[in-house]
Amino acid sequence: MSATLIDGKAYAARLRARVADRVAQLVPQAGQAPGLAVVLVGHDPASEVYVRSKGKQAVEAGMKSFEHRLPATTPEHELLDLIARLNADTQVHGILVQLPLPDHLDARAVINAIAPHKDVDGFHISNVGMVGTGQDAIVPCTPLGCMMMLRDYHSDFRGKTALVIGHSNVVGKPMARLLLNADCTVMVAHKHSTNIPELARMADILVVAAGVPGLVKGDWIKPGATVIDVGINRVDADTPGKTRLVGDVDFDAAAKVAGAITPVPGGVGPMTIACLLANTLSAYCHQHGLEDAPLLHDEQDS
Structure with a gap:
């Protein structure tokens, strides 16, 4: 490699350590610790694990x-009533409603019911518009975690060509906006794009969030490019009955060409909860x- x-x-x-240090400094001034409220509707196993991890890491950071x-x-009105109470609760500084929600709930209405200044997921239409x-x-x-890691490899984004593969509201679209705000030349590809390999070969920065295992091949990578693989896909392992996690990028092939690359697991995933705390x-x-x-720059690596 x-x-x-x-x-x-x-x-x-x-x-997380920098967040914890800052929390310890600020609590005496504010007279209270930061409070993070997480709302989980239903019993999705993956969401259960994620919510437990968020709570554990928040407490470890002094929150x-x-x-x-x-x-x-x-019912939707009960969920909206809870959000209204959390909006008014001075002990709660951040609110996160775990997605996906059950089908009978309108996710957009729920997200936009969160007070924008407590919307630590960054999904409220006001925050989306301001980032845009x-x-x-x-x-x-x-996307915030991706930008943090990218900044350690690109001190100046101006003029860099970036391709984002995937255009979801959660990753693709905000990622493209952040790169554009950093003065990159930004391209966005999605499932209806017909020339993704050609676009990828032009990219100094390639962010892949398509949800397709191994979508990006090694010969799609521009030599020396920085590759951020957001994909987390569970596929069958070589051992019968076992599974393993892979990204949207053919890691072994891409690593022979790229200048820097995130692995899966151990790349973007851990940054998501850390950025939630930030x-x-x-x-x-x-x-x-x-x-x-x-907290944008990693002082150890910059």
């Missing part, structure tokens, strides 16, 4: 964790009129 491995697990650990678990049959127009706002966690800290600072120390 010739590419530099971008160790998201180690980066996330350092980011308060509030979990609200509701039955899958919860280059204003300071809460940025979705996964967003909660930012929201807490804003609500208490405290200075929000920048």
Whole structure:
């Protein structure tokens, strides 16, 4: 392998440590710890694991964790009532509603019911619009983590050609906006694009969030490019009855060509919760009129 491995697990650990240090500094000034409320509707096993991890890491960072678990049959008005109470709760500085929601609930209405200054997922239409127009706002966690790691390999984004494969509201679209705000020349490809390999070969920065195992082949990679693989896909392992996690990029082939690349697992994934804590800290600072120390750069690597 010739590419530099971008160790998201180690980066996330350092980011969580910086968040914890900052929380410890600020709590005496504010008189209370940052509070993160997570709402889970239903009993999706993957969501259950994710919510437990969020709560555990929030507490380890010196924050308060509030979990609200509701039955899958919860009426929409009851969920909206809970969000209204959390919006008004001064102990809660960040609110996250775990997605996906059961089909009878309108996810857009639920997300937009969260107060924008407590929307630590960065999905509220106000935050989406502010990010899109280059204003300071809460940025979705996964794209934020991708930008943090990219900045350690690109001190200056101006003029870099970037391709984002995938155009979801959670990753693809906000990722493209962040790269554009950083003065990249940005292309976005999706399932209806007909020339993705050709576009990929032009990209100095390639961010792949398509949800297709091994979609991007080694010969799609521009030599020396930085590759961020957001995909987390569970596929059959060589051992019968076993599974393994793979990304959207053919890692072994791409690593022979790229300049730097994230692995799966251990790349983008660990950064998502770390950035959730960073967003909660930012929201807490804003609500208490405290200075929000920048956490964008990894001091160890810059």
